[in-house]
Amino acid sequence: MQEEQQPEAAAEPMSSSDALEDDQKETSDASQNISDADAFKILLEMKMEKRQKKPNLPSTVTELVTEEGSKVFVVGTAHFSDSSKRDVVKTIQEVQPDVVVVELCQYRVSMLKMDEKTLLKEAKEINLEKLQQAIKQNGVMSGLMQMLLLKVSAHITEQLGMAPGGEFREAFKEAGKVPFCKFHLGDRPIPVTFKRAIAALSFWQKVKLAWGLCFLSDPISKDDVEKCKQKDLLEQMMAEMIGEFPDLHRTIVSERDIYLTYMLKQAAKRIELPRASETEPRKCIPSVVVGVVGMGHVPGIEKNWNTDLNIQEIMSVPPPSTSSKVLRFVIKATVFGLMGYGCYQVGQRTIQFILSMPTTQNCLQRLTEIRLRH
Numbered sequence: 001m002q003e004e005q006q007p008e009a010a011a012e013p014m015s016s017s018d019a020l021e022d023d024q025k026e027t028s029d030a031s032q033n034i035s036d037a038d039a040f041k042i043l044l045e046m047k048m049e050k051r052q053k054k055p056n057l058p059s060t061v062t063e064l065v066t067e068e069g070s071k072v073f074v075v076g077t078a079h080f081s082d083s084s085k086r087d088v089v090k091t092i093q094e095v096q097p098d099v100v101v102v103e104l105c106q107y108r109v110s111m112l113k114m115d116e117k118t119l120l121k122e123a124k125e126i127n128l129e130k131l132q133q134a135i136k137q138n139g140v141m142s143g144l145m146q147m148l149l150l151k152v153s154a155h156i157t158e159q160l161g162m163a164p165g166g167e168f169r170e171a172f173k174e175a176g177k178v179p180f181c182k183f184h185l186g187d188r189p190i191p192v193t194f195k196r197a198i199a200a201l202s203f204w205q206k207v208k209l210a211w212g213l214c215f216l217s218d219p220i221s222k223d224d225v226e227k228c229k230q231k232d233l234l235e236q237m238m239a240e241m242i243g244e245f246p247d248l249h250r251t252i253v254s255e256r257d258i259y260l261t262y263m264l265k266q267a268a269k270r271i272e273l274p275r276a277s278e279t280e281p282r283k284c285i286p287s288v289v290v291g292v293v294g295m296g297h298v299p300g301i302e303k304n305w306n307t308d309l310n311i312q313e314i315m316s317v318p319p320p321s322t323s324s325k326v327l328r329f330v331i332k333a334t335v336f337g338l339m340g341y342g343c344y345q346v347g348q349r350t351i352q353f354i355l356s357m358p359t360t361q362n363c364l365q366r367l368t369e370i371r372l373r374h
Contacts, residue, residue: 044273051288055094070270085170088170088171097290105190112165186264187263188259193256197248201248257303270285270287
């Protein structure tokens, strides 16, 4: 009897809980069997499906292609524009890039994490502490020039009630929503740009530029900002600037065009897919890049796109000229002279005040009498 009952017991169906445990074990075993390479491929395929083959892009976007077949979508923006923010968001959502490159350097990256209110306050408040920090970081002349340009930015901020760099902050947020999307800073370090710009100007050009920036008071409207997104108008403005300060345009605009182009091409290298094993052959695919730059840099990026670029020359800082040394000496001498004169005036008035006090006069009178007796 026992022998006949054993096969029947073995043939009894499993309980539902046992079946569920076995299913979960099989699922976990299957998930463990998926390698990192397979998981990457699955997520990449999902990203490719979301990426639009024929993206509906704003008119401010310029499409460029590298020799390796990678695509770069350059979004030309106005730095104080709400519509530029929308253009950046739409472009990133449409093309689902592998890399986003923005016109910022490590010295200005803090604006990505600041909110609009904080940036608005910072842009409006230009004080002695900021001036000292700028001079310590960039030198006397470059620091003063940086503060003058900050004054221009503060003037625009006050006119529009809008903090600069909104399109970069939107790019940073949207890049975080795209799988495997990297975020690169594509601009030349600002101390290098300022030092090269100052070195390129003559003494009188520096005075003329500083004078113009100090007394900038023309009203600016949001319509004026939006007009900066029109290439023809911007080229006209650039042409006027070239006529007055050609060396300044070369260092602040043209050289940065070269640097931005170089960084965009570096970001657009082909992507190597992960391999399941060492024996599997390497496979690379073209990448997709979104660049967010000021509209004034777009023509220069297009011009330099198909040329071999060397950024070593535009990264060097030339030694200060004789006029810069003289001006630096004059500024320091003036500052110390004013401080000395101020101390002299304060000391003189203090002495006069002490001598005019009745107690002091009584003491002096007694001393005089004592001296006469002896």
